[in-house]
Amino acid sequence: MLQRFTVVSLILTVLLGILFGEIAARIATDYALRRQAHTFAVYVSEFAAPRLVPKDFLSPAENVRAQFEFTLRSLIGRANIVHITVWNRNGEVLYSDGAAPVGTAQPVSGAIQRALDGTLTWRFVPPGDDAASAGHRMEVFVPVVVSADTRPVAVYHVVSDLTDLEPTLIRITWAMRGSVVFGVLLLYLALFTIVRQGSRDLEGQQGALRQAFIGIIRSLANAVDARDMSTAHHSSRVAEYSEAITREMGLDEAIVAEVQVAALLHDIGKLGIRDEILAKEGKLTSEEWAAMRRHPIQGYEILAPVPIPETAKLAIRHSHERWDGTGYPDGLAGNEIPIGARVILVADAYEAMVTDRPYRRAMSPLRAIEEIQRGAGTQFDPEVVAVFLRIMRRQTGAMRPLRSAHRRAEHRDLVQRISARIAEQFSAPSQNGQDHEPADTPLESRPPKF
Structure with a gap:
């Protein structure tokens, strides 16, 4: 962006420099010619004044022809003068060394009329x-x-x-052009230096904000990690699955990033759930289940002040809504559920089923896939399920669930990578200059303790 601005601004500066140089050169040339015209006027007037009297200009041409001939003929050749004609106020030619007939009235041109009005006038004659x-x-x-x-x-x-004057005029013209262009370029250089420094400062501030954003995401992910390591690892794997699904669906890169961060933090609301509920191995009571069902709303509220798009927050709030409308917390159905939440629901359910939990052992990937297929059209969006199954058939090895051997360092590296990518994506404006269109409001149900 800065390189494009530099090239365009430099071209515009050169063009403006040439334009201003041409204007300055014309002004300087006009001034020099005006001075030259004044010099001619003074020279001719002072030369003729001692030799001609006022009545010579008021007398008929035939009576003063000899006097004008004697006086003005000697001017020809002096000071580069090549022709002289004298007109009286009636438009009659009193003297001419050229073809103008003496003693006859001629049409008075605009320049002669302005001179008769008392204005010294001059003009170019082309070669x-x-x-x-x-x-x-x-x-x-x-x-x-x-x-x-x-x-x-x-x-x-x-x-x-x-x-004889033309070489001087050419030198003046080119000197003015060059000086103005050089001056404008110097001004451009000074302004460009200021702009470049400001741009670097802005980039530094943006980098600092990006790092602060990464720190926020990492801190939130680490908070989940500190509360429940298995859940934290679960979230990072859900983020990987969600990224794969959204890319396979051909969604915009910004939406992919939003879904990825929502998947990473979709369980952040569990920070507000009591430990005895999270770690309970048996069946939850109705009160405990009610508290557990609030974690999507709590996650949405926790992330309210975090500078991520609203669509990512809503994907977390609605990540437990079901396609048939029986999910929680808002009972959304079908396309009312944000696309990010529909993707996360599938990835969350599959990853939870193939991972050991305190209250049950993991299912096999094949059994989990069968459960996902069975839930298409009721619990899950059929289109998202179809995309997920296509990925699993094509990349079975790559999508094989990660087990408990998933190490803390690997998890943190993944969080760092996701956070950096999301920060880079969110630091760039969207195509319409606004956040992506917000979805509706709030989530989805889980088989016990997803």
């Missing part, structure tokens, strides 16, 4: 086809103001060659 005008040129329209009149009485239309 012409002939060799004489192969370079860029500048037209400068210089207002001619005399002391006797506040309005300009005429306009000097000066055309100058920018061939």
Whole structure:
């Protein structure tokens, strides 16, 4: 994610740098040309002022033609000036060294009109086809103001060659582009350094939260372990079976993780059950059975403040509901029961039947499978049973129940692996940005003491 952000942001930064560089270069070029236009205006005005008087601009063209010819002809070639035309305020050409007919009124262009309004105006002339005008040129329209009149009485239309100025303009343009792009890249580097450091800090905080989450899961699993080692080992094996079933069903990876953590902690409510009930070898009394039936609700309540999805907590609450609606604690039936609870019920029942308990010996795997098949459609979801049986037929060796030789270290390693995987899964947002859709409410019945 950070690499993608780095590449995209770098590309955008370069593009913005080029854009801002181009804008800055245009501003700098415009300023340089404006200064050049002002220089031409001052030069022409100061050159002509001692030689021309106000009445020269107000007289008919044929009367002052010689005076303008004498004065302005000598300007051609100076300061890269190539053409000069003089217009009076009536749009009449008083002088021109080019093709404009002297003494005739010409249409007044916008640039000439702005100059007659007192504004120094300039514009580019693109290179012409002939060799004489192969370079860029500048037209400068210089207002001619005399002391006797506040309005300009005429306009000097000066055309100058920018061939000598072009290298300077190119240097300015590229210097501005390069400077702005370099400055933007430096700013990007500084901001990227800040963002990267912030990202690393955030990753560190997320890692710390992930470790805290793993610690919560391990602590809860260890609490069950300390209360009843056989039950704790039972829960870890149920978690393995549940993972296999959900994967075989093709469920989303997030749901697989939720079911796995729910399976690992599905008996956490037994922490609230008295030892004499848990360890009793004989048949439970009605009061003891009522207390035992509350352990799914107690597990749900214990996990209420734990930062795991609500669906995982509900899978624990409903892990003893039956498909036919005769389970506990809420009497849910069929698809009202969350999918996680339906999976855990099958895995829990099978693992309990093939494991020795204080009040009975373990069944054989074949006998346990027959019991699971017999309960399909009444105690168990038929679809989950079909998936479970398909797994057992294909992976009999891999799914063979673990016996009491399952060591404490192996159990803790399994809890660590499950906790780490679940923490990694839950630390990533779901596709819709929310927790997975919650199931209904609360569990299922067990043959004595599952």
